[in-house]
Amino acid sequence: MxxxxxxxxxxxxxxxxxxxxxxxxSFSPIDNYLVNSGASLDSTVDNRRFISDSSDSSNSHHLSSPETFSLCAGTLLPGLPQIYHTARVFKAPSKYVFDVKDPGMHMVRLHFHQFSSSKLNLRDSQFHVLVNGLVALTNFSGGNLVGPKVREYLLCVHSEKLEITFVPAERSKFAFVNAIEVISAPQDLIxxxxxxxxxxxxxxxxxxxxxxxxxxxxxxxxxxxxxxxxxxxxxxxxxxxxxxxxxxxxxxxxxxxxxxxxxxxxxxxxxxxxxxxxxxxxxxxxxxxxxxxxxxxxxxxxxxxxxxxxxxxxxxxxxxxxxxxxxxxxxxxxxxxxxxxxxxxxxxxxxxxxxxxxxxxxxxxxxxxxxxxxxxxxxxxxxxxxxxxxxxxNNSVGSLDGELPAESVLKCWPRRSAGILLPLIALVCLLLSLSAIIHRRNTNKVDSVPWSKLPVDVPEVSPKQGKQQLSSRV
Missing domain, CATH: 2.60.120.430 (Galactose-binding lectin)
Structure with missing residues (x-):
């Protein structure tokens, strides 16, 4: 036997x-972050409380974004969980940061539901998502979804922070998310x-x-x-x-x-x-x-x-x-x-x-x-x-969606529009030229002033002595 x-x-x-x-x-995870993105109030789904990501609602996570706003669905579908009625929209690279109290395997779930409102249609989105340096999604588009979609990831976290970064594919595009889950997994799950x-x-x-x-x-x-x-x-x-x-x-x-x-x-x-x-x-x-x-x-x-x-x-x-x-x-x-x-x-x-x-x-x-x-x-x-x-x-470059590592995905975001940059350079060059001309004219006026002898109480210093004094100061 x-x-x-x-x-x-x-x-x-x-x-x-x-x-x-x-x-x-029952399983009680040490790290248990449930985020209701873009909402002003918390929501309960399956007896679980999703916390609003508004700045004054909770300090359980930190949202860092230069350009973000909340979006509410124009039409509320009956029976659809409340977390899918709102979304957080990002117009520039942005990230959520979560404290990790229990290092090891974690579950990360990203909830997406494309809806339209008078302000924006989420079907027009296109973006990338990074999770702690792992490429989770590239060129993801809300227009490809039919109803709510949950993307679930498992990854081992050894750091004190877990970061989820959203990067719009182009300046004309944007990123969004409806809800986020970050949960420490049982040790024997993987x-x-x-x-x-x-x-x-x-x-x-x-x-x-x-x-x-x-x-x-x-x-x-x-x-x-x-x-x-x-x-x-x-x-x-x-x-x-x-x-x-x-x-x-x-x-x-x-x-x-x-x-x-x-x-x-x-x-x-x-x-x-x-x-x-x-x-x-x-x-x-x-x-x-x-x-x-x-x-x-x-x-x-x-x-x-x-x-x-x-x-x-x-x-x-x-x-x-x-x-x-x-x-x-x-x-x-x-x-x-x-x-x-x-x-x-x-x-x-x-x-x-x-x-x-x-x-x-x-x-x-x-x-x-x-x-x-x-x-x-x-x-x-x-x-x-x-x-x-x-x-x-994940593949050899740390990606679950494509052949680009996280560093290359971040570099895809255009730092500055070339159409605006070139006129700015020309304007700066013009200003520098005008400044040089004005400075030259002022210099000529100073040279035309009659020379004046040094005061008699200031001792004269020879070139050799001056060189010795500079050397001694150094």
Missing amino acids: ETMLTRLRFSFFLVFVFTFYDLSS LETAQSVNGDKVKPFEGLNQQAFEVVHRVTVGGAKVTPFNDTLWRTWVPDDDYMKSTEGSTRVYFAGRIKYQTHGASREVGPDNVYNSARLIQSKNASIPNVNLTWEFPVMEGYKYLVRMHFCDIASISLGLLFFNVYVNGHLAYKDFDPSAVTNYLLASPIYADFVIDADHSGFVSVSVGPSSKSMAYAVDAILNGVEIMKM
């Missing part, structure tokens, strides 16, 4: 989701090691928790949408229907019992009950094993590494030791004959997750699959999946 567990640890990086379910215990899958090679990937991530997809498999109100880290998990390559052979399952989080490991914030109590599975209903895999495809951007997190919780088996299946990432076998019960200390309904690092290829998709293995049994569950997360990793 010990040999089996050792092999599992080395060949497949599974993280236990532990700590028994307790309604009285651990140090994952498994790198490159073709048929699977090997450890070290230093994962020192990378920066953008959450691209967060999906609950087989279940309904999970809202921030039902997630202890205030995340949104969308249904998997739009990502399944084919539903043939799959069965949905729902679980009404208690999810058994275990001790000595990751917290339950890794995945909420509402993700683990539903799943899709492959089930053998007769003596034959179904010859089918369940596959999900997620659109991604080529040229980046991605963290693929797969969530498993056996809520369907009637007994231990009956579920064996294979796990595939981008079509490559990532784990063979996986037995969840061997990893969960032989408990059913006990959640685990697996982290893989892969390179996005030219296809523009990342795929994950589960399917029967050579150890699958008749009349039993032959594969299961409860949730998937796809996170883009």
Whole structure:
């Protein structure tokens, strides 16, 4: 048994989701900044209070901006959270600065909702966003949004400050944001090691928790949408229907019992009950094993590494030791004959997750699959999946959106308009010329005054003596 567990640890990086379910215990982040940008009053969303960023409302953060103003939506949409009814608009590079009391991994969420008012249409925006020197967005445009959009990032913060900088792409453009969240994350949300899958090679990937991530997809498999109100880290998990390559052979399952989080490991914030109590599975209903895999495809951007997190919780088996299946990432076998019960200390309904690092290829998709293995049994569950997360990793220049580092993005902002600069230079040159002419005329007038002898009480100094006196002063 010990040999089996050792092999599992080395060949497949599974993280236990532990700590028994307790309604009285909930995650309470040390750094917890919720900003209602552009608003004069605070707003409450899902029992969370977003603080107005007006200068006299709070000292929890500092806004530095040479040109900014608040904007209110011309038409308020019913049912839309209050934070999307206002926005902070920036006409020049500007930044929010947050104090960091808890160094380590932090979650940063930026809320955007393009609306129009009599003063401005947010669809006309175009800007870049930097987070502590990380390029989060380049040439972002509100016109590309349909309804509210939340961009979520995970990054390790070692400094005492976290800065979020907004840079308009051009002087004719502007930047905006509706709300901001800066939250210290649980220490076990991103651990140090994952498994790198490159073709048929699977090997450890070290230093994962020192990378920066953008959450691209967060999906609950087989279940309904999970809202921030039902997630202890205030995340949104969308249904998997739009990502399944084919539903043939799959069965949905729902679980009404208690999810058994275990001790000595990751917290339950890794995945909420509402993700683990539903799943899709492959089930053998007769003596034959179904010859089918369940596959999900997620659109991604080529040229980046991605963290693929797969969530498993056996809520369907009637007994231990009956579920064996294979796990595939981008079509490559990532784990063979996986037995969840061997990893969960032989408990059913006990959640685990697996982290893989892969390179996005030219296809523009990342795929994950589960399917029967050579150890699958008749009349039993032959594969299961409860949730998937796809996170883009920063590239070599510290960017999650493009090939330019933060320094180059900041230099894109035009310091001065050339059309105004040239006339100013010409005017300065003209003034200097006039000043020189006037000075020359005054000098000529002084030279025409008759020479006067020095007073007799001032001793005469020879050139040689004067040189000696200057040298002695030096």
